[in-house]
Amino acid sequence: MGDPAPLWSVLVIPVLLGVFAYGAAAGSATLRAHAAGTPRASGIAAPARSAARLLVQRRRVVLGTDALLLRLGGTLVPVAAALSALVIPLGGFVVSDLSVGVVWFNAMEVVIWAAVWMLGWGANSVWGLIGGYRFLVQGVAYELPHMFALITAALGAGSLRVTDIAAAQQGLWFAVLMPVAFVAYLVSALAMAFWGPFDQPVGRDLAGGALAELSGVDRLVVGAGRYVLLSVVAAMAVPLFLGGGAGLLLPAWAWSLVKTAAVLALLVWLGHRLPTVRMERFTEIGWVVLIPATLLQALLVAIFVLLG
Amino acid sequence: MAELVVFAICAASAVASGIAVFVVDSMARATFALLASFVFTAVPILLLGLSYLGVLVVLMMVMEMMIMVIFMVMYMMNPAGLMPMTMVHNKAGALAISVGTFVALAAGVLLVPWPTSTAAPPADPTLALGEAIMGEKMLVMMLVGMVLFATMVASIVLATHRGRYARYGDDLRRKHPDDPIRGGVGR
Numbered sequence: 001m002g003d004p005a006p007l008w009s010v011l012v013i014p015v016l017l018g019v020f021a022y023g024a025a026a027g028s029a030t031l032r033a034h035a036a037g038t039p040r041a042s043g044i045a046a047p048a049r050s051a052a053r054l055l056v057q058r059r060r061v062v063l064g065t066d067a068l069l070l071r072l073g074g075t076l077v078p079v080a081a082a083l084s085a086l087v088i089p090l091g092g093f094v095v096s097d098l099s100v101g102v103v104w105f106n107a108m109e110v111v112i113w114a115a116v117w118m119l120g121w122g123a124n125s126v127w128g129l130i131g132g133y134r135f136l137v138q139g140v141a142y143e144l145p146h147m148f149a150l151i152t153a154a155l156g157a158g159s160l161r162v163t164d165i166a167a168a169q170q171g172l173w174f175a176v177l178m179p180v181a182f183v184a185y186l187v188s189a190l191a192m193a194f195w196g197p198f199d200q201p202v203g204r205d206l207a208g209g210a211l212a213e214l215s216g217v218d219r220l221v222v223g224a225g226r227y228v229l230l231s232v233v234a235a236m237a238v239p240l241f242l243g244g245g246a247g248l249l250l251p252a253w254a255w256s257l258v259k260t261a262a263v264l265a266l267l268v269w270l271g272h273r274l275p276t277v278r279m280e281r282f283t284e285i286g287w288v289v290l291i292p293a294t295l296l297q298a299l300l301v302a303i304f305v306l307l308g
Numbered sequence: 309m310a311e312l313v314v315f316a317i318c319a320a321s322a323v324a325s326g327i328a329v330f331v332v333d334s335m336a337r338a339t340f341a342l343l344a345s346f347v348f349t350a351v352p353i354l355l356l357g358l359s360y361l362g363v364l365v366v367l368m369m370v371m372e373m374m375i376m377v378i379f380m381v382m383y384m385m386n387p388a389g390l391m392p393m394t395m396v397h398n399k400a401g402a403l404a405i406s407v408g409t410f411v412a413l414a415a416g417v418l419l420v421p422w423p424t425s426t427a428a429p430p431a432d433p434t435l436a437l438g439e440a441i442m443g444e445k446m447l448v449m450m451l452v453g454m455v456l457f458a459t460m461v462a463s464i465v466l467a468t469h470r471g472r473y474a475r476y477g478d479d480l481r482r483k484h485p486d487d488p489i490r491g492g493v494g495r
Contacts, residue, residue: 069336100360107367113374114343121336136378143371160360277492284491 009095013085020231020260021224022047024268028227031272054220062213066122073118074218076111077225084108085232089163091245091252101162102154105236106147109192112229113139116194116201116210119222123213131209135201138191138279141286142198146188148294152181153240156301162236166244175241177304180297182241184290189233189267191282193226196271200279234264311355322348323410330402335380343373360434 030043061067087094087101098104113136120132154160156177157168165174175182191198194210202209214222238244238259245252247259277285325348328341346369354362430436442449465471475485 066334066336069340072340098359100363103360103363103367107363107370110367110370110374114340114370117374117377118336118340133378136374139374140378280489281492284493288491288493 009093010086012090013082013095016090016257017082017085017228017231020235020264021227023261024227024230024264025224027265027268028272031269035272051220051224054216054223057216059218060213060215062124064124065213066124068122069118070122071218073115073122074214074222074225076115076118077222078228079225080108080111080115081225081229081232083111085235087162088232088235089166089239089244090256091254092163093253094163097161097163100160102150102160102165102240105162106150109233110143112192119214120201120210125213127206127208127212128210131201131203131206131212134203134206134279135194135210137283138194138198138201141279141283142188142191142290145184145286145290145294146192148291148298149181149185149188150240152178152294152298152301153185155298155305158305162239163244166239166246169243170246173241173243173246178241178297178301180293181301182237184294184297185237185241186263186267187290189230189237190271192233193230193267195226195230195267197274197277198279198282199271199276203276230267231260231264234267235260237263315352315355318348318351330406336377339373339377339380343369346373357429357433358437361437 025047026044028043029046030040033040033043033046084105086096087098087104089097116135117132120128120130120135122128153165153174156174157165159165159168168174190196194201200206200209202211206212208214211219211222235256238256242259242263245255247255250258322345325341325344329338329345332338332341347366350362350365350369353365356362438446470487472480475487476482477486
């Protein structure tokens with residue numbers, strides 16, 4: 001499974017991620033319009049409108065900004081998200097079928113830690129600084145359960161190659177076989193994209209936190225990158241837990257897209273539905289509940305694999 | 309040829325960003341210069357075909373540097389790294405030690421008669437490297453890892469100023485711990 005892809009296929013990734021990210025942003029704007037009681041249809045064009053506004057907005061700069069780190073952090077958000085998408089298969093098609101695909105995905109995601117902290121610190125603003133440190137605290141809370149969830153899926157397939165993991169679910173989806181790992185993955189996916197209920201690093205109580213001082217095209221890049229990140233973690237849930245391209249009638253690549261859209265819609269909806277969780281509370285949940293739960297899940301899957 | 313070019317660029321960049329750690333006056337920039345140096349050294353590992361180790365170096369170094377940033381807030385005399393601050397305390401000594409170490413290692417690379425092999429590289433170089441370094445000492449290494457982890461947990465437990473008596477009372481009879489910030493599982 002997974003033919004070696006031609007070089008032009010790299011271009012497919014930004015296009016697809018752009019479509020998904022726009023869809024997530026439009027869905028989020030629609031939910032916000034619904035909550036505010038304004039016409040829901042306005043949400044569909046809302047991301048395009050705010051993107052156009054940010055493109056012509058003049059950049060606002062705080063005195064003493066570390067411009068290098070600020071710009072680097074802002075660029076790294078979409079770049080790291082797109083790089084982690086290289087190993088995600090679309091049915092049988094995958095841009096880079098690395099033998100250590102799961103580790104690559106994880107390594108690129110962790111770059112988000114550095115990116116958000118750089119954004120917060122580089123802005124030379126107290127809101128940004130606190131937001132950046134909040135994200136690190138949240139990262140310490142979600143990263144170990146996230147890694148255990150990834151490892152459990154790899155353990156179930158006996159391979160770190162993402163296409164092997166998808167192929168190992170022909171009989172039974174890993175979401176059914178290892179539900180705790182799947183839930184831990186979804187929770188950590190929300191936390192990683194600092195999407196609600198884990199949006200304290202960019203919370204309103206901090207006037208936007210790590211993103212407080214961003215304006216103009218900087219804010220556009222980071223805001224779009226956040227939706228790209230959300231799309232990537234949703235897309236990765238499909239080969240890891242939802243059987244990859246397996247499904248009736250439709251071709252494999254179409255099933256991958258449909259499942260990705262479904263997971264992404266769930267994540268966006270959860271972010272709007274659930275109240276914000278403070279990161280110090282989430283830290284205790286992460287270490288006292290999620291880590292033991294995912295470890296037990298890994299143990300059960302290991303026994304299941306050994307028994308055949 | 310392409311491999312040689314990539315190696316040369318990464319090697320030079322790793323040294324340059326290593327030097328940048330001691331040149332910049334901001335702890336944040338020094339942190340990320342050090343991180344860049346580690347990431348550049350991960351690329352030659354990838355060139356050797358050790359893909360797992362190479363990607364793992366990137367993963368661990370990014371996390372490690374960001375954890376170091378948290379410790380920077382806790383322990384440095386320079387809260388949150390906000391003030392300009394050099395990373396070197398004894399400039400002449402530090403420079404002598406780092407240049408000396410670099411020269412010794414570089415000389416070793418050039419002067420040691422490395423064995424040559426005509427055999428094809430193994431199918432799984434990561435496995436072969438692990439066997440060569442660890443071999444039958446794997447169990448010992450894993451136990452050492454556990455002991456190190458236990459030491460870290462124990463030292464944090466000993467260092468924290470609020471122990472279980474502060475939280476649960478002198479006779480440990482309090483139902484709910486008296487914490488300044490309540491945790492997430494309703495305690």
